[in-house]
Amino acid sequence: MFGERLRHFQAILIPLIVLAGAAILAEYVVRLDIERQAEIQRNQVLAEASTLRAQLEGEINSTLYLANGLGGYVSAYGIQDEASVNVVLATVFQYDHHLRNIALAPDNVIRYVYPIKGNEKAIGLVYEQVPQQWAAVKRAIETHSTVVAGPVELVQGGHGLISRTPVYRPDGQYWGIISLIMKTDSLFSTLDQDARQKGLAMALRGKDGEGAHGDLIHGDMGLFRLDSVQQVIRVPGGTWVLAVRPQQGWAAGSGRTLMLRLSGWGLALLIASLTYFIIRERDHIRHLATHDPLxxxxxxxxxxxxxxxxxxxxxxxxxxxxxxxxxxxxxxxxxxxxxxxxxxxxxxxxxxxxxxxxxxxxxxxxxxxxxxxxxxxxxxxxxxxxxxxxxxxxxxxxxxxxxxxxxxxxxxxxxxxxxxxxxxxxxxxxxxxxxxxxxxxxxxxxxxxxxxxxxx
Ligand SMILES: Nc1nc2c(ncn2[C@@H]2O[C@H](COP(=O)(O)OP(=O)(O)OP(=O)(O)O)[C@@H](O)[C@H]2O)c(=O)[nH]1
CATH class of the missing domain: 3.30.70.270 (Reverse transcriptase/Diguanylate cyclase domain)
Structure with missing residues (x-):
């Protein structure tokens, strides 16, 4: 009869509505969890990116402090003889394992290089006569501050940053330039390794301190196009940009999400099944109350x-x-x-x-x-x-x-x-x-x- 059919229809429809409602609720909870996980993960990645940035800035600045220290020494004591200069340069050199070489150029002519081995040709180089180098040197002299160029490909192999620090005598007279070449390959690969150990991919851009518009320095340029956490790194004379992102992408679709979704849907199915059985049981009891059992x-x-x-x-x-x-x-x-x-x-x-x-x-x-x-x-x-x-x-x-x-x-x-x-x-x-x-x-x-x- 019609009433019977309606009850049968209700016994199917109500659990389906309950299932749909519970499933929507489950999906909502999953979405909230994804957002929360993404936020937590983003904050973690941000913290890691800050650490990498501090590490990088620390490494670069410590090298520059050496240049400044050396500049102070030269300014105060001048250059006595080659042997004592070499002792000073060797002492400075051993403080920084990223240093490739140090050059002193009084009046913009390179007179001393440490280590000399492999860099003999640099002796006597007149900066004014090498346009690619003169621009940076000139900027350092004009701004009275250190200018960092690169990373550039080094003739000795690998890549390096070149810092130019102008030195002035105590009376304010310009003395010359101190050039430091810093090997970046080992520095970047150490950072890269640290990042990878934490499940992160990193990239750097901003060659010659040109920031967000500069060329790629290290890593994959694609990281800047993807949804990555980015940090500005201050280097003398400009900025670099560090991009960091989880190697496996952001949290969405992780195992946890799958587990949560399965549990949510499982619970929704359980509630819908219980509703179905309760309705069926109610109908059965009603049937027993209104029908002859035989x-x-x-x-x-x-x-x-x-x-x-x-x-x-x-x-x-x-x-x-x-x-x-x-x-x-x-x-x-x-x-x-x-x-x-x-x-x-x-x-x-x-x-x-x-x-x-x-x-x-x-x-x-x-x-x-x-x-x-x-x-x-x-x-x-x-x-x-x-x-x-x-x-x-x-x-x-x-x-x-x-x-x-x-x-x-x-x-x-x-x-x-x-x-x-x-x-x-x-x-x-x-x-x-x-x-x-x-x-x-x-x-x-x-x-x-x-x-x-x-x-x-
Ligand atoms: N097998 C069976 N018998 C039942 C059930 N309920 C009642 N009876 C029996 O059905 C019979 C009904 O009584 P009567 O109507 O007087 O029996 P009858 O032989 O049909 O009598 P007349 O109607 O005068 O022809 C009784 O013997 C009851 O015990 C049941 O659920 N199952």
């Missing part, structure tokens, strides 16, 4: 509802209906002879046959041991109800096969019409019952209406 036909309680509905509908539509009460004849002997279980099967067979004789809008209920009541909406005429009664009677008379047994029974039937024979539920039930008993008393197997036989 034949699964509506019981008295549900019959009462159906009768109320039929009366209300008849009053609304101005159309009558009929009810039919049926009691099996000689059922007890079946029980007594073949046992209760055979009697049960006979009752079930009768129930099935009754249902087959009726329309979907009719109701057939079991109201007693071998007694059934049929409600036939919109059936008003005697002829129509007799038609149904005869059909039902014939169906019950058909032999019933239970295993090896072939059993026979019949029914005494009472009918009544609403509103002609009775107007209330109690009246209708009583009158039909009396009609059925009249049939049973006076002509078993016949159909009676209000004490009068209407069909054989």
């Amino acid at each position: 034949t699964n036909l509506p019981n008295r309680r549900l019959l009462s509802d159906r009768l109320d509905q039929a009366i209300a509908k008849a009053q609304r539509d101005g159309q009558g209906f009929s009810i039919l009460c049926l009691d099996l004849n000689q059922f007890k002997p079946i029980n007594d002879t073949h046992g209760h279980h055979v009697g049960d099967q006979v009752l079930c067979t009768v129930a099935t046959r009754l249902q087959k004789c009726l329309r979907s809008i009719d109701t057939v209920a079991r109201i007693g041991g071998d007694e059934f009541l049929l409600v036939l909406p919109e059936v008003e005429s005697n002829a129509d109800v007799l038609d149904v009664a005869n059909r039902v009677s014939e169906a019950i008379k058909e032999p019933i096969r239970i295993g090896e047994l072939l059993l026979h029974t019949s029914a005494s039937i009472g009918i009544c019409h609403y509103p002609v024979d009775g107007q209330t539920q109690d009246d209708l039930m009583r009158i039909t019952d009396e009609a059925m008993y009249s049939a049973k008393r006076e002509s078993r197997g016949a159909v009676y209406r209000v004490g009068e036989q209407v069909s054989a």
Whole structure:
């Protein structure tokens, strides 16, 4: 019936709605977690990037402090002889393992280089005559401060930063230039290694201190295009930019997210399944309360509802209906002879046959041991109800096969019409019952209406 189908539909629809709601909630929680994880990860990467930046700035500045220290020494004491200069340069050189060489150029002409081995050709170089170098030297002299160029490819191999520090005598007179070449390959690869150990990829740009627009110094330029954490590094005469990003990308799609999503969906499925079982259980309990457990036909309680509905509908539509009460004849002997279980099967067979004789809008209920009541909406005429009664009677008379047994029974039937024979539920039930008993008393197997036989 419609109510049954609606309940079935609800039992599917409600859990689906619950599933959708719980899944949306689960996805929302996953999204929040992804955002939180990304924020935590971004902060961690930012902290690591700051460490790398400090490390890099520290390395570069410590080299520059050496240049400044050396400049101070030269300014104060000047140059006595080559041997003592070499001692000073060698002392400075050993402080910084990134140093490639140091050159002193009084009046812009390189006179001293340490170590000399491999750098002999630099001796005597006049900066003014080498345009690529003169620009930086000139800028250092003009700005009175250290200028860092590069990294550039070194003729001795590898890459290096060249710092030019102008030196002035105590009286303010320009003395010359101190050049330091710093090997960057080892410096950058140390940083790179540190970053990789923490699962990070790093890149540097800003050659010649040109910052965010400068050429690539180290790493992969792609990192600047990706969503990376970037830090500005101050170098004398300009800036570099450091880009850092997790090697495996940001947290989204991590194992944790997958676990959280699976748990969320699992929970959503569990809640939806529980909802489904609760609804089914509720429907089952409701069904048990309204149906006969043996034949699964509506019981008295549900019959009462159906009768109320039929009366209300008849009053609304101005159309009558009929009810039919049926009691099996000689059922007890079946029980007594073949046992209760055979009697049960006979009752079930009768129930099935009754249902087959009726329309979907009719109701057939079991109201007693071998007694059934049929409600036939919109059936008003005697002829129509007799038609149904005869059909039902014939169906019950058909032999019933239970295993090896072939059993026979019949029914005494009472009918009544609403509103002609009775107007209330109690009246209708009583009158039909009396009609059925009249049939049973006076002509078993016949159909009676209000004490009068209407069909054989
Ligand atoms: N197998 C079975 N028998 C039942 C059930 N409920 C009631 N009965 C039996 O059904 C019989 C009904 O009694 P009656 O209607 O007097 O028996 P009958 O032989 O049909 O009598 P008449 O109606 O006068 O022909 C009783 O013997 C009950 O014990 C049931 O659920 N299963």
